Amino acid sequence: MARPTMEDVAARAGVSRALVSLVMRGSPKVSAARRAAVLAAAAELGYSPHAMARSLASRTSHVLGVMVSDLHNPFWAEVVDGLDLYARGAGFELVINTGGREPGRERQALASLASFRPAGIALLGPVVPTPAIDAAAGEGPLVLVSRSSRSSAVDTVNDDGRTGSALAVDHLVSLGHREIVHIDGGNGSQSTPRRTGYRVAMDRHGLAPRVVRGEYTEAAGAAAIRALKEPFTAVIAANDLNAVGVLSALTELGLRVPEDVSVVGYDNTWLAALRHISLTTIDQPRHEMGRLAAEALITRVRGETASAARLVVRPSLVVRATTAPPRVSPDNR
Template identity: 85%
Template sequence: MARPTMEDVAARAGVSRALVSLVMRGSPKVSAARRTAVLEAAAELGYSPHAMARSLASRTSHVLGVMVSDLHNPFWAEVVDGLDGHARAAGFELVINTGGRSPSREQQALRSLTSFRPAGIALLGPVVASSAITAAADVPLVLVSRSSRLSIVDTVNDDGRAGSALAVDHLVALGHREIVHIDGGSGSQAAPRRAGYQVAMARHGLTPRVARGEYTEAAGAAAVRSLRSPFTAVLAANDLNAVGVLSALAEAGLRVPEDVSVVGYDNTWLAGLRHIGLTTIDQPREEMGRLAATALISRVRGERTAAARLVVQPTLVVRATTGPPRTQ
């Protein structure tokens, strides 16, 4: 069967196509009775407005593109929740794709999003080259968990340096001295988290030890297996990375936190699972999504031109994976 059209809805409801269009756009100029008639006719026919067609017809897009670098990381699902809730309340819909943590795939995903002619685009944790971001900036752009100096691009980040310092301070207060940081490699915001760890270790008179990693479970496990000298605590790149750390420690016969303490980063739902109980650094995920949507929509509506540099403060969430080091 052909997809029902606005004309079909108008005929079923006994009104004009123009009135159906007003109802679908949420116009207050339609009476309650006619609105009900149109919505009932649309429901009976299974009609829903096509966002792209509506945007092209009105020359005003109500679509926001969202590129998620890593769909496997639950952190981004919670950011999207916050972004989607605020965008829908403002009358926008989302089109979402992924770049798979690959610069070339992200560049392709960004080109695909622009083909939808969105009002604006949010890039979540992007690793794509800055030149590709600049090339796409003919529409408003916001980056989440990535910094930028481009005046045409807004950013939303947590204070990664402060977050890592919170983790180090917590572990040192418990008595740890041999603290390893498994970093996020070339991933977004890995550098400030690494720097925060190094500065905090130096402040406590301790020697930093950074193991190269990625924001993945496999990288966390591999990094732990590669460590040769003793350690009593690990600050993981993120919660997924920390789960890999926990797995590798269990394989080695080491208990958490009796033998090794582990701290993650993000405070996703994964960290709160009872059988994991991960001590972690909390980023306010839904708030970051809401801030991204707010920044994007204010640009779309022409309410400002200056770049927004929004920074949220991380907090420490203590659970079951940290404790004092065992007596040597």
């Protein structure tokens, strides 16, 4: 069946379309009797106002566009939870799509969101080129989560990746590890500060850094472990999803965690807390990051600020069952 329209409601209630529009907008100019008639007709037909249509008709949008870089990563689902909770409390709705961690697809996804004429757009972990982000910011309020920007028109929310990686290194060194490998996030968002934090921390402890190129995926974590040739006793993975791939590959190679190899993830998603995984990881306050992103975006939408927000949350270490002191010999290969 076709979606019922405002015209259908007007015909059922015996009133004009303009009056139905006033009722749906909550206008006080409608009598109680006519309001009741319109609402009853809408309920009978199963009609609900279309958010996009309301925005176009009133020229005032209460919709926020959200592009998620990777729908397979539970980290982003938890960020969206925080963003959605704040947005709904402020009277905004979300329209969500994804670019699948591919620059070309993200360009299309960003253009698609813009076509809805949202009040503002949040990009979560985007890999789309900077010029495309700046162009979108020229059209309306825009906030980045887990990516930096120099543009005064773009707000950002990040965790302190350098500190997070250093926390992981310090934890492993405190247990006695010296052969510590970092699988990075490749060209992914925030891979550079985490890689830098790892290198600086290893140098501070007088240890040689070993970075393996990776991605924020389970497959990349497994592939990186299979490619390692030199001895190692500990791995700092790009994120929790990457760490799951590391755990899988270590099991395939006959190595026990944490008896033979310790593993640290990054994000502290629900995946890390599963009892059979129990991953030591670096916590990013996901809901808080989502809330801060929504708050920054809506503040811009309401014209309450013209300066760029550069919001940074502090990560913390969560110790679980995947880290322990190394064996006497680090030659676990």
